[in-house]
Amino acid sequence: MEASFELTIEPLKSSTKELRTNDDLEVRPATAEAGEAREAAIERVEVSVYRVPTDFPESDGTIEWDSTTVVLVELTAGGERGLGYAYASPGAADLIRKKLAELILRANSMDIIHCWVAMNRAVRNIGKPGIASSAIAAVDVAMWDLKARLLGLPLVKLMGQAREKIPAYGSGGFTSYPLEKLYDQMQRWAVDGFKMVKMKIGRDRDRDKERVRTAREAIGSEVQLFVDANGAYAPKQALANAEIFAGEHVSWFEEPASSDDLEGLRFVRERAPAEMEIAAGEYGYDAIYFRRMLEAGAVDVLQADATRCGGITGFLQAAALCDAFQTPFSAHTAPTLHQHLCCSASRARHVEYFYDHARIEQMFFDGAAQPLDGHLRPDVSRPGLGLELKRSNIAKFLVE
Numbered sequence: 183m184e185a186s187f188e189l190t191i192e193p194l195k196s197s198t199k200e201l202r203t204n205d206d207l208e209v210r211p212a213t214a215e216a217g218e219a220r221e222a223a224i225e226r227v228e229v230s231v232y233r234v235p236t237d238f239p240e241s242d243g244t245i246e247w248d249s250t251t252v253v254l255v256e257l258t259a260g261g262e263r264g265l266g267y268a269y270a271s272p273g274a275a276d277l278i279r280k281k282l283a284e285l286i287l288r289a290n291s292m293d294i295i296h297c298w299v300a301m302n303r304a305v306r307n308i309g310k311p312g313i314a315s316s317a318i319a320a321v322d323v324a325m326w327d328l329k330a331r332l333l334g335l336p337l338v339k340l341m342g343q344a345r346e347k348i349p350a351y352g353s354g355g356f357t358s359y360p361l362e363k364l365y366d367q368m369q370r371w372a373v374d375g376f377k378m379v380k381m382k383i384g385r386d387r388d389r390d391k392e393r394v395r396t397a398r399e400a401i402g403s404e405v406q407l408f409v410d411a412n413g414a415y416a417p418k419q420a421l422a423n424a425e426i427f428a429g430e431h432v433s434w435f436e437e438p439a440s441s442d443d444l445e446g447l448r449f450v451r452e453r454a455p456a457e458m459e460i461a462a463g464e465y466g467y468d469a470i471y472f473r474r475m476l477e478a479g480a481v482d483v484l485q486a487d488a489t490r491c492g493g494i495t496g497f498l499q500a501a502a503l504c505d506a507f508q509t510p511f512s513a514h515t516a517p518t519l520h521q522h523l524c525c526s527a528s529r530a531r532h533v534e535y536f537y538d539h540a541r542i543e544q545m546f547f548d549g550a551a552q553p554l555d556g557h558l559r560p561d562v563s564r565p566g567l568g569l570e571l572k573r574s575n576i577a578k579f580l581v582e
């Protein structure tokens with residue numbers, strides 16, 4: 183992969199001093215002797231950016247897009263290779279190359295939290311939410327994958343498995359889809375065994391009614407129907423819509439109002455029909471965001487995205503907050519990664535099988551998530567995330 187960035191160091195000559203990126207977090211130096219792979223130092227950081235065109239113009243309630251960018255991180259230590267990724271701006275790759283890579287090179291591959299804290303400190307002045315947190319996420323996921331591989335464990339076992347499989351919901355139904363395409367996609371998921379499907383709304387109130395009715399017709403009465411407005415509506419407008427959607431037995435209304443408007447979300451949540459849950463959290467980049475959302479009583483179910491909220495380490499913090507607030511938890515997109523995480527998080531309810539990312543992950547990875555009877559099951563016969571990159575398959579998408 184010539185175009186990808188990499189940093190290589192000579193065989194380990196570590197000293198404790200070199201490893202102290204945080205003065206108050208002392209860690210043991212890595213000892214990468216032969217046969218001691220478990221304590222191996224990170225020798226190499228590779229970052230690459232891929233842009234994958236959508237197979238049809240896509241939009242939701244508030245934006246349109248025609249491609250998805252994947253930032254991929256590969257870490258090498260002790261003869262193993264850890265893989266992490268985030269759906270993020272190419273700027274995240276730049277940040278990893280220019281700032282984060284040097285913090286994790288030579289670090290002990292077991293010391294994930296040490297590295298995570300160092301990376302978070304390093305981005306203080308440029309601002310953590312957004313690009314920086316996604317950059318940290320891609321590195322953190324690669325560190326967890328690497329650690330699991332070095333220990334010879336599937337990621338879900340390293341994290342501590344709570345369940346063998348997690349319900350998944352088919353997610354797509356973009357507002358750019360003509361009615362027939364919406365119908366076909368929703369119906370296909372129902373036929374494939376998904377017990378829940380989600381569609382986008384929020385472009386046009388009158389069209390929303392017709393589109394929701396179409397989706398309900400496609401899936402029949404036994405499959406749950408979720409809608410996601412991506413913050414398109416003002417709270418009162420969202421509430422009026424919630425009452426209309428209740429007629430089609432919509433059981434999940436995601437971001438009925440802007441996620442920045444916690445009072446607005448709470449307003450909708452407290453007044454929406456009882457069978458309709460209000461969900462948000464996909465723009466959460468750190469634990470404080472999730473805490474504020476939960477403290478505000480803004481959601482019935484908290485969502486989090488490990489590729490945004492600082493990786494697996496950040497996702498676990500969100501999961502712990504859901505325990506503290508006794509709130510159900512759901513993962514946003516990136517199904518291949520989240521199947522492991524949600525089979526470990528005690529309050530995880532389901533994983534989003536997002537059309538774009540499911541498609542991309544099938545193209546990118548041998549071992550990508552495979553839904554069966556509406557569930558995802560991490561493959562515990564393979565170490566780490568259980569993924570092998572299909573390099574030749576994806577070379578055409580490589581941009582840097």
Ligand SMILES: [Mg+2]
Pocket residue numbers: 410412436437464
């Ligand atoms: Mg959403």
